[in-house]
Amino acid sequence: MTRSRWHIRVGAIVFAWLTALVVVALLHHSIPISAWLLVHLLGLGAAGNAILIWSRHFTDALLRRPPDSSRAGQAWRIAVFNAGAVAVIAGMVAGVRPAVAVGGAAVAGVAGVHTVTLAAQLRRALPSRFGDTVRYYIAAAALLVTGAGLGVTMADTHLPGAVHERMIFAHAAVNVFGFIGLTVLGTLVTLWPTMLRTRMADGVEAAARRGLPGLLGGLGLAASAAALGSAPLAGAGALCYLLAAGYVLWPHLDEVRRKPPVTFAAGSVLCGVVWLLGSLGYAVIAFATAPSWPALLDRAGALTVPVLAGFLVQVLLGSLSYLTTVVAGGRAAAIAAGTALERGAPWRLTVANSGLLLCVVPTPSLVRVAASVLVLTAYAVFLPLLVRAVRQAHKHRDTPSTPGLPPAGPPLRQRIGVAAAGLGVVVLTGAAGVAADPAALGIGEPPTAAVTATGHTTEVEVRIDGMRYLPDTIEVPAGDRLVITLRNTGSDRHDLVLANGARTARIAPGETAVLDAGVIGGDLDGWCSVAGHRQMGMTLKVKAVGAAPDAPPDHQDTESITSDAVARSLAASPPAGFTPRDAALGAASPDHRVTLTVTETEKAVAPGITQRLWTFGGSAPGPTLRGKIGDVFEITLVNDGTIGHSIDFHAGALAPDAPMRTIQPGERLVYRFTATRAGVWLYHCATTPMSVHIANGMFGAVIIEPPDLAPVDREYLLVQSEFYLGPPGGEVDAAKVATGDPDLVVFNGYANQYDHAPLTAAVGERVRIWVLAAGPNRGTSFHVVGGVFDTVWAEGDYRLRPGSGGAQTLGLSAAQGGFVELTFNEAGHYPFVTHVMSDAERGAHGMIAVGPAAPAA
Structure with a gap:
């Protein structure tokens, strides 16, 4: 198989992973553990394959060793590596831990074989000027073995939360800065001057040789910091790595001065390296000044975007762009492919990097969202251009080469104009985001x-x-x-x-x-x-x-929604197209790794009334979690709001200091707990003032089933909460919250919604209704008009089991939960309410439509 055909075939694997990355980025709100998935599609899938393929290619070239003509061994390793990567990702998404373990072992095994293969080639080869680059590849592959092992260990759901968080830090450091970082720094020794078409600067090889121990030492300190939970040691590790990386890269400045980058490939790689150094500089300061290990983990989360989207994506796209022309198969084919890949290059580079800058500096959330869309667009355009480049190369592969210099690219003035247009797009987008939320600035x-x-x-x-x-x-x-x-x-x-x-x-x-x-x-x-x-x-x-005695105070408050407006709303019907929240409760999920993103969203809470709610996952109540005793829950809280928020799971029994701490906009934390007791548990924001955060939408339910839970025909969940209405489209009125006198009391976030879209059942069916009183101030006395409960379970125990007795209400104070069971003997419409009747009249009212019994089979 020719070199060109081999690299086009294996390059298609990298292309497939990048395509999957773009798809998940577009659909991330509806995909489980999407943040984890994005990171691993990029780092494990796309970058892992590219490194596995090209480090072997460069090793053969640098050691002057002819490649294996059949490439059978490489093909098998690539196949096993991808099977392992797919197993890891599919296992995580589906919650199948054995698949994660097997896939991780396959990845580690291939990395180990790759390490041994490269080391054997280096040992057998004649002395080479660039043997140190191969040593970078060997060290990187060996670190992937360690990183994959950490990943497999982390899949154990019984790890204590603190240990799990430390392993995440070590896993990320070893894989990103070890496996990927060392490969990039080693490859730049020869690839960078080749991309610039200039001679190699003096001292490049020596700097690479001397810098490798410092890079490994920095990674060792970072791993030690994770084991000890030491923020200063992590800062020292980041500093050591930064100094070593700067030492390795310093001689390349001479090459840049002699031949500034003018192609997309060189520009993209240069921008990626700048993001790497900038991220390391932030890490040094942030880690060294962190007052505690949990604070360090919060700050480390801010590195995700600049390191992955700024450094890794740009280096990967730039390298692929250049290497595609190298293996195109002839000078004419290389020129054709390169021309295709240069389309809009200044625009793409400018939009990607200025957009990323808006994503990492303090900006309103609307600006960050808009900027991230621009960045994704600038990166995604590379994929169709790559397809076009391969087609152009194939079309011109038999075209005779012509002597002379390759054709010059667009003139400098034109490139500057295209880059300015890209910058203008980003500036206008940022301005539009600020205009939509000027108060944020x-x-x-x-x-x-x-x-x-x-x-x-x-x-x-x-x-x-x-x-x-x-x-x-x-x-x-x-x-x-x-x-x-x-x-x-x-x-x-x-x-x-x-x-x-x-x-x-x-x-x-x-x-x-x-x-x-x-x-x-x-x-x-x-x-x-x-x-x-x-x-x-x-x-x-x-x-x-000294002001005049009659000078009036200059103060105007925005008026909150009036009681008359609330009364009109409660008498009205929802607008056409209204979709109620689905109260039907699904079975327990096998996977309890969930990302809850804090968003600020304007939502209808009653006909004609909207409020700007703070939400977990875009809804109030937030997503319902359901599991069994012994299950481990791992919740990643991401704050995409404009103020600090936190989360408190009543189902977890652990010290609140770290997992329940307030995180600021742009930060994230991992909350990990084991369900040890059955209950209908509340989770909510615990940031001061807690009552206001709950009243403005930050609450949800966790159901941990009692072991003896019997099957039923239908299950519903009703979460009762209160609204203290601020201005139309505005946030909660905190003064009203303090009085404890709500404007609305609702089930599942919208007043009277199940009057207009009733829950359903059939005669003779057994129905279980789970109820949670989220508050923040009021409980419930849940009652089904025309129904009698034969089972009542509240706060972890049965108050009534089937027998001669019955119950009329389920009484719960704020933050308490339980369930009732009943059957309906006649078809009809059965209202359900809180029997605190004034609250039922404020919206805590619904209907169960009971139809005839299903015909016997």
Whole structure:
């Protein structure tokens, strides 16, 4: 088989993995463990195959060894590697742990054989100038054996949560910076000057040889840090790796100075290397200053996007772009393939890198989402271009080569213009995101008061401590301009809003913002606009000294939805096309690895009434989890909101310090617990003020079945909660929450929805209804009108079993849960309510439509 045909065939495997990556990225909201899946489709599938294929190719070339003409051994290794990768991914998605273990063992086995093969080739070969590159490949493959072993071990659901988190850190460091990072750094020794078409700089080989021990030492320190849970040691490991990588790459700067990159391949690889160094620099600072190991894990999560999307994807696409022309099969074919791959290159590089920058710096969530779509588009375009390049190469493979230099690319001015167009797209997208949510950046000119300006500026520093501003009273001479420097020394995200409209952006702990309040003509109120924080005491008073006695305070509040509007809504029907939340409860899932993404979503909560809810997974209640005693749950919380959030699972019994901590926007944490007791358990956000976070949608149910649970014909879940309505389309009214007097009380997030879309049953069927009172303030007295419960189970035990007795209600306080069972003897419509009748009249009402008994088989 010719070299060209071999590489086109095996290159199709990499192409398939990249295509799967794009598909999952587009559909990630509807795919289980999509974040894990994206990482492994890229790192294990696409990058793993590319390294396995090309490291062998470069080893043969550098050691001047002819490749195996049959390539049978390589083909078998690639086949086993891909079978193992597919088993790992399919096993994780389906929750089949043995498949993960077998697949991981196959990957580790192939990596081990690859290590031995390369080492044997190096040992048998004559001394080579570039033998050190092969040593990078050997070390990288050996580290994959370790990384795969860690991955298989992590599949054990009985690992303690703290051990599992440390192994995740070690697994990521060894695979990304070891297996992938060492391969890239070693390959650049020869590939980079070849891509630039310039001579190799002096000292490149020596730097590579001397830098390898430092790279391995940094990885060793990182692995030790994971074992010990030491943040300073992790920072030392990152620093060691960064210094060694900088030492290895330093001589290549001479090559860049002599021949700046002008092709997509060279530009993409250069951008990827810059993202690698920048990510390592962040890791050094973030890890070394982390106050604890859990805090380090939060900060490490911020490396996912820059390392994978910034470094790995760009190096992979750039390398594939160049290598496709190398194996095209002749000069004419290489030129044709290269021309196809250069289409829109400046635009793609600019959009990808400027879009990634918006994704990693503090920006509103809408801006990040829009930027991520642009980045995905810029990367996905590479796939059809690659197909076109291969076709063009095949078309021109028999075209005679012509002497002379290859044709020049577009002129510099044209490339700059295309890049500027790409930058313009990103800037406009960012501007549109800010325009959609200007409050997130505190945009707006400070208004001036109707008072004679003195021309003097009063400057004040205000510090945030917990839920207080210090000082909380500021005296300003009337007519002075007021400038406040706000320092967030607390542990959550806050802002400062003044009643005249001046405001800061929401700032994270450790950040500072400057607020220009304008000319002060009268007293002003100030507060934190994060829902509930004002009610918790985050208020500030600006006193205008010397102002006219009748100067009115400048303060306007946005009106919340009125009681009349609520009454009209409860009497109305949902709009056409309304889809109720499915109350039917499915069987327990075998896989309890779930990603819950915090999103801020405007949703209807009653006919004609919408609120901007904070949600777990886009719905309120959040997704329902169901399992059995002994099951291990692993929940990855991702905060895509604009303020800090957390999660508390009542079904887990573990110290809340780390897993229930508040994480800031863009951060993630892993919450791992073993279900040891049966119950209908609440999970909710535990960030202060907890009542406001729950009332604005952050709650859900976990059902752990009692061991003796009997089969029934139908099962439903009803989660009762309350809404304290803010302005139309706005967030919860925290002042109403404090009174405990809700506007709406609902089942499954929408008032009276099951009146308009009844639950169903048939005469003689046994029906089980699980009920959870999510609160935050009120419980329930659940009752089915016309029905009698013969089974009642609440808070972990049976209160009534089938016999002569019956029950009329299931009484639950806030955060309690249980179930009832009953059968219906007659067809008809059976209302269900909370028998706190005022709450039933606020929306906690529904219907069960019972049809005739099914005919006997």
